[in-house]
Amino acid sequence: MPLISLKLKKYFSSRGVAVYLALAFSALSLLLTFILVGVIEISATDSIKSRIGNSLRELAAQTSDTFDRDMFERYREVQLMAARYDLNTMPDDALQHRKQLETLQESYPYYAWIGMTDLDGKVIVSAKKVLEGADASGRPWFKNALHGIYLGDVHDAVFLAKLLPPVTDGKSSTKEAMRLLDIAFPYRDKDGRVAGILATHLSWQWAYDIEQSIVTPSDQRRNVESIILNKDGKVLLGPGDLKNKTIDLPSLKLAQTSPSGYTAETWPDKKRYLVGYSASKGYESYPGMGWIVLVRQSEVDAFMPLKKIQQKVIWTGLAAAVLFSFLGLIVARNIILPLRALAKSAQRIQKGEIADIPTTPGNNNYFEVQALTASL
Template sequence: MPFIPLKLKKYLSMRGVGLYLALTFSALSLLLTCILVEVIEIAATNSVETRIGNGLAERATQTSDAFDRGLFERYREVRLMANREDMVTISDNLHDNRVQRRRQLETLQTTYPYYAWIGMTDANGKVIVAAHGLLEGMDASRLPWFNNALSGINLGDVHEATLLAKLLPADKYPINEPVRIIDIAFPYLDKAGKTAGVLAAHLSWHWADDIKRSMFTARDQSNIDSVIVNKDGKVLLGPAELEGKTINLPSLKLAQKSAAGYTVETWPDNQRYLVGFSRSTGYQSYPGMGWTILVRQSETAALLPLKKIQLKVLWSGAAAAILFSLVGLIVARNIILPLRALAKSAQRIQNGEIVNIPAPSSNSNYFEVQALTASLNALVGNLFKKESALKELNLTLEKRVELRTAELGEALTKVTVSENRIQSILESAQAAFVGVDSRGNFSDWNTQAEKMFGWTRQEVLGKQMSRTIVPLRFQAIIDKTIAQVYQARSADRSRTATDTGNTNAMKFLNHRMERLVLDRENNEFPVEITISLVDDRDNYFFSAFLHDISDRKQIERMKNDFISTVSHELRTPLTSIRGSIGLLVGGVAGELPAQAKSLLEIASKNCARLVRLINDVLDIEKIESGNMRFEMVNQPLLSLAQQAVEATQGYAATFNVRLIMSVASHERTVQISGDRDRLIQVLINLLSNAIKYSPTGGTVTLQLDQHKEAGKDWVRISVIDHGSGISKEFRPRIFQKFAMGDSADSRKKGGTGLGLSISKHLVEQHGGRIDFFSATGHPTKFFIDLPSIAALSV
């Protein structure tokens, strides 16, 4: 670059701070310019639009007023002509009068040449006289202006005059252009005050062009358009591409509301315009035509001066950016020269030379350079001291490395031995063992797992567990559970593996469960599985022991089938026996001896007990086989409770126990969804147990309450007795099958030990839960929580 001065070449060759400062000054200048341009655009655009829009609105108002005043003059002129006394003497028999009136009409047409036609009709609509004789003798009775004039409508909107166009002079009305007119018509009266006919004038639409030219200069017409729109939205006057077309613009709607104003909108040509609008409201006695005057200017043309100002500001900013860049280069030179001297000294130190960095010259004697020089000299001194200490430390480093290597080798040996021992234990285990990492992939697989599933260890390691041994319908829930465990563990790493803050995600751990799995042949079979979480704080994995329980399940099915068959076979003869004994006790065979009757009553009670036992066994069989059906119906809870109390009143009387219902008034309308018979069965079970274990003369209370839990409405049904309570040892297994209290009193009370187990299943199938509160020697409270769906209207 031979044309660039030497000093400028030097500045351009600078790197680092100097170049960045120059670029920063230039960038800031450009940024300031852009901001200024944007501010001008935002601040000035609204102001310019408002000013121009108000000006256009004023133009529209003035144009509307000019049209209203112009039509008012024609409206008044024709009305005065119709009211002139000398006009009523016209008669078909008075030739001279007709000639005279024709001259008067022609004089009026000459005075205001925009009258395309002026004439008079008789009462029947026949044109009896007209300027220049045009259309004389024509029947106008069917024309709108004649009938409207008789009805009091004196003005007609702009329309084409097809018949009249053929008769008008071609010098004023070219044949190739349509003749558009406005009808002005008034009835005139004879001397008797009756309607003698209609005086009508057709005002040429050229009148509107003349007004438009008078309102807008040649300069205005080059960039401003005026548009006249009738009340139906049709363009009467405006750009050629719009005339005769119907438009629907926001400005028209605004004109109907506010009469005058401006807006910015997009027209059918897809261009945006500033539009001033004004609605015709008439003038004095002239009622107005309902026209809307729109004066528009292209938004681009309106804002052109503002764009020129923005362009000037932009060019000025670019020039300022160049100037600031040159200033930045000069300032940067004075800054970087002492820094370069420091950099050279630092480079010599890096090469191993012992250098004492000289103090800065007086030309660059500013605080930062002095502080940096002093810091570097101190750093060099410390560096050489530490270098000596490092050499001394290296002499002993090899011995330390040998010692640590030996310790690591010993630890590795222990880990290897421990791993081999664990692997040997897993291989000798009778159960299948599976390890799954935090991403759900297999990380371990023993020999028993190979036998159970058919895959070798090498085939499954690294594969996704849920896509290998889990049936398709369970894969999504398994993946979700693994993800929840990961989120829970990540949420609080300070907790233990089984206390990660998410109980739901961990509830399956360390519990024996039954699940269905798939073998290599895609066959499903049941297993008993126990899963644990092994967590070393840096990583974790799931360990699972599995037992194939296919044989056990088969035996259980056989047992259930046997119990079901035997129960069904026993219930039929028992029903017959119970019925026969009932008939004998009822006296169907005559009066029985007291001893025989007593024996039959004992037999009847034991038959009833045996039937209840068989029904309970059948219910358990249905529960375990999944064949129990429920008919869920919306119903009031109070009637269920009342029916259960009524069903157990007789049983309570045999124990001399009183049943009480405690229901608040607002609880009587509670409604639930459930199987009526099954819910009554649960309540009868609870009431019977409470009666059975209540003291003679005691009370059993059935209570209804409502409460909220987790944002949902629940209803609680409580059965409270005043017996001796439930022993602490029996409470954990009270809802198990065939579970009965161990005391002699419990055995004496009788029962199958199935009622509470059945009740628990029925309640859970309704989306509820069953539990109790009890302490030895204190009243016992069994309760059922069911979701409440609504309250019945009282």
């Protein structure tokens, strides 16, 4: 090591101005590169954050709106079905009613079950005779419908768990037990009195398919994920590590106070995310379930384009530094050649070789060389 240091010291001391000019050019190139990288980071970070955040906000709002509109269709469909005049003939024409229920179920594949009960909660007719004769008086949807609450939030299948096959979770091939949404309305007899409850169980597979249709393959490649939560913050749909967990995040609180927006926050996995949020507002007669839609993308993925630009600038700056080093050597050589000639002349003067000293400076030399030549 001392030998190498000695050689480097000798090299730089012998090279003089040319080497130091080349190093100065390289240093200035690198300094400019790092300044540009810093400027890009400062100026572009907020712009990219705003652009991606608004994109996630729009995606969350679109997902929430699609859920509301689709639920409105199901809500209105069951409501109109319960209001049909021919339901007041129950239970005299069970076969005809069963056919009507089966037609409704076939028209929309996400109806996992459709049936009608009497006032005691006994299922008197259902599509494909599933659960006919069962006692549903203890089920929340039966009690709620009698008290004017026609929607039930997502829950695991109870009676139907053994009768219906498991479904995929929508994001992989993993099978999971069926989960359901309840829509139930009272129906009336000929005299206008409540005679029982018309109820449907909507498969939660419906939500997976809607989410997949909105979050496109291009979004998935950017690792964009959507999370659906109920009003209490319980994850109804989302990544496996969050499913059925209750989370408490700033984005959830913001969604409860404003229609939509975006924020940056740290999640339970200790990673930073940009998060777009939107709250369910309902649609027309459908009052909404109070769901909250969050669409997130990790900051690492979100700012990856910026990092790539910075890397390109750095590599370009390094290449420029090498190039300017060579240019610096060439420029420095042209600068010091006259000086080197004067230095040699001075050495000859010291040795008494005065006859070889140029007495007239060249017209192409710059002022300092001309002054030194005249002095010699």
